[in-house]
Amino acid sequence: MKLRLTILILGAVLLDMPAAGVLQPVVIGSKKFTESYVLGEIAKRVLEEAGLPAEHRQGMGGTIILWEALTQGAITSYPDYTGTISEEILKTRGPMSQEEMSKELSRRGIGMTGDLGFNNTYALVMRRERARRLDIATISDLRKHPELVVGVTHEFLRRNDGWQPLVDRYGLKMRDVRGIDHALGYVALANGTIDLKDAYSTDAKIAENNLVVLKDDLGFFPQYRAVFLYRLDADRRVPAALRRMEGTLSDARMTQLNAVAEQTKDYSQAASLYFRDAARGKPASLASNITRWTARHLLLVGLSLFFSILIGIPLGIWASRPGLVSQLILGTTGLVQTIPSLALLALLVSIPVLGISPVTAIIALVLYGLLPIVRNTATGIQDIAVPLRESAAALGLEPRAQWIRIFLPMASRSILAGIKTSAVISVGTATLAALIGAGGLGEPILSGLNLNDPATILQGAIPAAVLAFFVQMSFDFLDRLLIPKGLRIGANRG
Amino acid sequence: MIELQGVSKQFGALVALNPIDLVFEARKTSVLIGPSGCGKSTILRLIVGLLEPSTGRLRFDGTIISPETILQLRRRMGYVIQEGGLFPHLTARQNILLLPTHLGRPREEMQARLVELSELARLPRDSLSRYPVELSGGQRQRVSLIRALMLKPDVLLLDEPLAALDPMVRASLQTELKAVFQHLNQTVVLVTHSMAEAAYLGDRIVLLREGGIVQAGTFGDLRDRPADGFVSEFINAQRRLVVS
Ligand SMILES: Nc1ncnc2c1ncn2[C@@H]1O[C@H](COP(=O)(O)OP(=O)(O)OP(=O)(O)O)[C@@H](O)[C@H]1O
Ligand SMILES: [Mg+2]
Numbered sequence: 001m002k003l004r005l006t007i008l009i010l011g012a013v014l015l016d017m018p019a020a021g022v023l024q025p026v027v028i029g030s031k032k033f034t035e036s037y038v039l040g041e042i043a044k045r046v047l048e049e050a051g052l053p054a055e056h057r058q059g060m061g062g063t064i065i066l067w068e069a070l071t072q073g074a075i076t077s078y079p080d081y082t083g084t085i086s087e088e089i090l091k092t093r094g095p096m097s098q099e100e101m102s103k104e105l106s107r108r109g110i111g112m113t114g115d116l117g118f119n120n121t122y123a124l125v126m127r128r129e130r131a132r133r134l135d136i137a138t139i140s141d142l143r144k145h146p147e148l149v150v151g152v153t154h155e156f157l158r159r160n161d162g163w164q165p166l167v168d169r170y171g172l173k174m175r176d177v178r179g180i181d182h183a184l185g186y187v188a189l190a191n192g193t194i195d196l197k198d199a200y201s202t203d204a205k206i207a208e209n210n211l212v213v214l215k216d217d218l219g220f221f222p223q224y225r226a227v228f229l230y231r232l233d234a235d236r237r238v239p240a241a242l243r244r245m246e247g248t249l250s251d252a253r254m255t256q257l258n259a260v261a262e263q264t265k266d267y268s269q270a271a272s273l274y275f276r277d278a279a280r281g282k283p284a285s286l287a288s289n290i291t292r293w294t295a296r297h298l299l300l301v302g303l304s305l306f307f308s309i310l311i312g313i314p315l316g317i318w319a320s321r322p323g324l325v326s327q328l329i330l331g332t333t334g335l336v337q338t339i340p341s342l343a344l345l346a347l348l349v350s351i352p353v354l355g356i357s358p359v360t361a362i363i364a365l366v367l368y369g370l371l372p373i374v375r376n377t378a379t380g381i382q383d384i385a386v387p388l389r390e391s392a393a394a395l396g397l398e399p400r401a402q403w404i405r406i407f408l409p410m411a412s413r414s415i416l417a418g419i420k421t422s423a424v425i426s427v428g429t430a431t432l433a434a435l436i437g438a439g440g441l442g443e444p445i446l447s448g449l450n451l452n453d454p455a456t457i458l459q460g461a462i463p464a465a466v467l468a469f470f471v472q473m474s475f476d477f478l479d480r481l482l483i484p485k486g487l488r489i490g491a492n493r494g
Numbered sequence: 495m496i497e498l499q500g501v502s503k504q505f506g507a508l509v510a511l512n513p514i515d516l517v518f519e520a521r522k523t524s525v526l527i528g529p530s531g532c533g534k535s536t537i538l539r540l541i542v543g544l545l546e547p548s549t550g551r552l553r554f555d556g557t558i559i560s561p562e563t564i565l566q567l568r569r570r571m572g573y574v575i576q577e578g579g580l581f582p583h584l585t586a587r588q589n590i591l592l593l594p595t596h597l598g599r600p601r602e603e604m605q606a607r608l609v610e611l612s613e614l615a616r617l618p619r620d621s622l623s624r625y626p627v628e629l630s631g632g633q634r635q636r637v638s639l640i641r642a643l644m645l646k647p648d649v650l651l652l653d654e655p656l657a658a659l660d661p662m663v664r665a666s667l668q669t670e671l672k673a674v675f676q677h678l679n680q681t682v683v684l685v686t687h688s689m690a691e692a693a694y695l696g697d698r699i700v701l702l703r704e705g706g707i708v709q710a711g712t713f714g715d716l717r718d719r720p721a722d723g724f725v726s727e728f729i730n731a732q733r734r735l736v737v738s
Contacts, residue, residue: 387575387576387577388579390579391575391579391580393543394542394543394568394571394573394579395573395593396571397592397593398565405592405596406581410582484583484584486583486584486585486625486626486627487582487583489625
């Protein structure tokens with residue numbers, strides 16, 4: 001029996017192999033920082049889409065370790081930057097074109113893709129509104145403002161491509177220059193203690209803190225353009241697949257992916273974002289888009305409603321007994337509902353373990369949908385007349401059976417009404433889920449609002465309205481199915 | 495069958511029942527009667543365990559009634575209240591078969607018992623598939639009675655089962671109740687406001703006043719040998735009502 005199962009599984013695995021018979025997965029390495037993780041994850045998915053099983057070994061170490069692993073064959077590919085390749089790996093002096101670099105690398109058995117589109121170099125950053133007020137867009141513009149307070153990292157103060165050479169090159173005359181820790185520097189920028197600091201140009205913090213990168217108009221900073229390095233003896237489909245990523249990641253895009261990765265602590269999610277937007281590039285029909293958004297919307301509503309019911313009914317039962325606990329439960333769920341849905345989302349997103357993710361959206365929807373269910377369950381039970389409660393007990397039913405056979409069915413009308421309210425609210429509120437990347441019908445509404453394009457807004461708004469109506473209808477139908485007939489007749493007569 | 499020893503009940507400062515000793519005998523119909531608020535329902539609710547006594551203890555067939563024993567004991571009692579206590583989401587038949595089904599009693603046996611009791615209580619067959627709201631008050635009380643009798647309870651506890659019915663229905667149900675009690679040789683504790691009903695149905699009458707027993711005995715005892723002026727006043731008041 002066991003043997004047959006093993007053979008079956010083996011057979012299935014073998015059938016699944018690509019024709020070329022690659023048994024080993026392609027191993028992608030990455031360095032120990034967010035951006036490298038994200039690129040590694042994207043590469044893994046790109047390879048898988050090309051039918052090559054791939055594995056991502058996350059955060060193996062620094063440049064030297066990754067380079068050794070690559071040349072020795074422990075990994076097949078990893079992402080690196082042109083500046084690093086020329087300075088740390090090839091150790092050349094002076095600038096080097098990508099062609100020259102590629103040629104140099106090939107002599108060591110390594111290939112290099114074209115650049116992915118972004119440049120992760122040093123940069124000087126300022127608060128956006130301060131830069132605008134002072135009319136500063138480029139580093140040259142800083143010459144007119146020697147009064148600005150500079151806070152750069154201690155490393156940047158010392159580097160060959162750091163502060164002093166930069167000042168010489170641009171002829172800057174800042175009077176107040178301090179060394180400050182990288183993370184603290186962002187805080188100091190935010191509260192206005194300093195005006196200017198150094199950063200990596202695709203650092204997630206730039207977008208988060210609403211900073212601008214000053215244009216390096218004299219081309220002082222070396223180029224750190226991202227590329228993938230790979231073994232030349234790898235399957236030919238590997239470089240072909242990796243090359244598909246060339247030019248697909250702008251600075252802004254990479255910054256955004258880094259931000260998502262840092263907030264969600266989930267690199268594969270950031271990678272998914274890359275693919276979702278890549279997919280959006282291909283024209284999809286309106287019908288298929290609406291279907292996809294609606295399906296996603298229903299999933300959000302369905303999942304959150306499921307959990308609202310799962311939590312709400314027991315809470316409602318608990319809250320049906322008079323007392324402090326009951327007031328506490330009803331008070332808290334009521335309080336949650338008074339928080340504007342947008343504010344609730346924002347509050348949840350600020351909780352570090354949640355961050356920007358569909359899970360956060362679902363939690364918000366669950367919390368939001370709780371009150372109608374809890375309150376209706378509680379009142380439905382409280383409305384059961386005392387003589388009937390006592391009859392259920394006096395009959396000789398144990399408490400559990402009293403609940404299942406008597407109290408809950410008798411409260412079913414009220415409970416179902418609460419679930420219906422919760423579902424309809426949820427269909428509306430779920431459009432906000434798109435704000436934190438959870439998708440659904442809010443997606444076209446949001447992008448329509450951003451683009452000031454009513455047609456796009458309607459692509460989300462109309463299906464959302466139809467959906468709410470449909471949910472309402474199907475609950476009216478469910479009423480007939482789930483509420484015991486005796487209660488329905490009673491209500492019609494009463 | 496049921497024995498109360500020094501049983502009293504207080505609700506906060508209010509004394510609903512002073513300590514009393516009382517025995518309800520097997521195969522007899524005992525009637526609790528007295529002015530409103532004298533504690534009649536309280537006694538029934540103590541027996542069926544909806545209330546716990548403030549002092550004293552109750553025994554059912556020798557077993558002390560307590561939260562531990564009450565579930566099993568309740569299954570040996572039938573309890574009928576004024577409004578019948580039928581569950582609105584279940585048909586008459588489902589109401590009647592609720593506990594037998596829950597306890598997994600044999601279907602055929604219960605079906606036979608249902609037919610027997612329906613005939614005894616003169617319940618029209620087609621009313622079994624109706625919901626409580628679709629039944630008349632008299633039919634509801636009949637269904638409630640059948641539900642209470644399904645598992646052949648040792649004791650039937652009736653709290654003003656006929657109070658909400660019009661006089662005609664009430665009279666015919668009184669006759670049927672008497673027939674049922676005699677036929678089944680049933681132990682009954684009945685609460686009523688009507689001395690006529692008490693005299694007609696009761697083997698023994700317990701007259702209560704302000705949470706205490708004034709006199710217990712047959713109707714003849716109460717009529718011919720009243721313990722005090724209140725007893726004869728109570729009997730006469732009802733008689734005057736009938737005459738005037
Ligand atoms: N749960 C309760 N809480 C407080 N007081 C109660 C409670 N139940 C009964 N009482 C009080 O106890 C006293 C006796 O009540 P009980 O229901 O036994 O009267 P009764 O004799 O059945 O009256 P009636 O003929 O009106 O039904 C009354 O004064 C009543 O107000
Ligand atoms: Mg009473």
